[in-house]
Amino acid sequence: MTLILSNADVENLLTMPECIDVLDEAYVELAEGRGISRTRSDSLTPTIRPDALYGLKSMDGVSPKLGVSAVRINSDILTWPKQGDSMRRVKVPSAPNGRYVGLVLLFSTHTGEPLAIFPDGVMQHIRVGATNGLGVKYLARQDAKVLGMLGSGWQAETQLTAACAVRRIDSIRCFSPNKANRDAFAAKMSRVLGVEVVPVDQPEQAVVGADIVMCASNTIDNIFFERWMAPGMHVSAIKRPEIETAALKRADRLIIHTNDGTPTHILTKDLVVPEKTKGKGWSVAEEIDFKALPTLPQLIAGKTAGRTADDQVTCFVNNLGLGYQFAAAGAVVYRKAKEAGAGTELPTDWFTEDVHP
């Protein structure tokens, strides 16, 4: 039988510590070239809505050790609304009932069979958190206790959860530009984590004295600056432009998630993609040769050094997601779903064939 799982199933089945653990284990395979991640491709075309574009995104991953492969697909209606001087990329939930479209298909590398199909949303959140959580685990000081969070959206939630899973955090301060958002975030996360999260009015108030600073924003601008760096600090970003170039350069150790390549962008002719014409923020990346930087899998596998002294400043940039993460996290979800009898079983024959393809 092939399992159809929901986001609720994935949320029930995959805890942050489990996701961190499976990536921790699996990344050794990846670092040694025994796992595969096929870099994301983004295909962009017009759609019927003139102010939007259609985007088909896919990425693949194979973990022979865990016996699974995964294809993650996103089928998005995209807009780029302006907010003052800034521009944000916004997915418009346009499928029936106002929903987003993201799917993970999980296959067995032993038999080829489709094991499970489930929406990508919850796993996407958890795996981004888990990735930066591993950055904290391998780079932050062992005694790190004070955490500054820049951002208060869903990414900030999983970032914080992941950090608290790998370090004994006892003080959290959160800044984001919108007071109502950061207040709500602080209240919710204080309850969830059992650690007081204090909302603050200025980013400096979150950052000064922090052992760990986590950026989890939805802007494409710098939000963490070199002047805020202090000895012993670990700075974490969920995308490249969040940390100012000067700060990245000053770090004693700068580790990125992956250098497996840049996403393949395929556009129809003459298509104008708003964020591409802006450029701001992304220029950060060009001053540093990201491809030459050591990666998280290399760090986990002991192929590159992490923090070697308590007064060093470390940085981790989650520069790109990997299809491989969905295979690894998917293996956990599938195993636990089978154990728990979760999900809807459909005949595997529906998704296989006797005709030679």
Added chain:
Amino acid sequence: MTLILSNADVENLLTMPECIDVLDEAYVELAEGRGISRTRSDSLTPTIRPDALYGLKSMDGVSPKLGVSAVRINSDILTWPKQGDSMRRVKVPSAPNGRYVGLVLLFSTHTGEPLAIFPDGVMQHIRVGATNGLGVKYLARQDAKVLGMLGSGWQAETQLTAACAVRRIDSIRCFSPNKANRDAFAAKMSRVLGVEVVPVDQPEQAVVGADIVMCASNTIDNIFFERWMAPGMHVSAIKRPEIETAALKRADRLIIHTNDGTPTHILTKDLVVPEKTKGKGWSVAEEIDFKALPTLPQLIAGKTAGRTADDQVTCFVNNLGLGYQFAAAGAVVYRKAKEAGAGTELPTDWFTEDVHP
């Protein structure tokens, strides 16, 4: 609702003329850069069976004009058995009930929603046939009547069906190395097409006097040679090595399916892929700059010349399949399935989400 279709549904819904017509129409979009094909990627790793490899193959396509996108996925257990001096790539149907695993997921470019999921096998056969059928349509002489077929497998069936859909073929001769196979093929296709198919003992008997020669083999060796070429002939191949390099060079017009790029092969470290170590046959490609050759979409869109005289020799090489073909053919299948009430409806909510991915 999202439709789950079977190979039987696709076979009932998609005729060869319809597949030829939709590609004929859609390829203009592709030639003009308004459609997208994301080149196939093949990820290869070990599997539990020591004499086999696991392969995860994916390709994407978007047709804004038809309002659909497609992702085609194959999850294969692969072996390379030897047959005398030759080596064949054989997919082992290892999923439950001894089945293959190939899927097409069809999405709307208007809403992003998943429209349908179906096995790829039947569509795969029809689209390869339709592609070479378009080669015949645009390159063979208008009065072409005599067809020589080299091959008697399933590819040969759809190749023949496609040729008969675009030209008034009244004489067919078929050669393949195994007498029982070619006899059975001839009997079956005579019945299906209403045109007598004569099995012959030597390839020359199939080729001499033919207006159209179609190669549809499963070897990686040359099977059509320059010495067999005659004025006015059209020669068609379903993969590059089938036609001898000297023959490709002698053709007055040589058109390939696509120059969208070569597949991305991603292998785990130190993996030995038997066919890569062989090399024979594939060396054909290197003597000709395939990337510089005109393509079928360009030919259909009138951006490159086809046959300009009846005594010219033309060649078409179906060098690579495109994800875009599954989008275009998928649009037809989906429309007809909805009209016919075919397939199994599942709630679209199962494959969409309210969580932001």
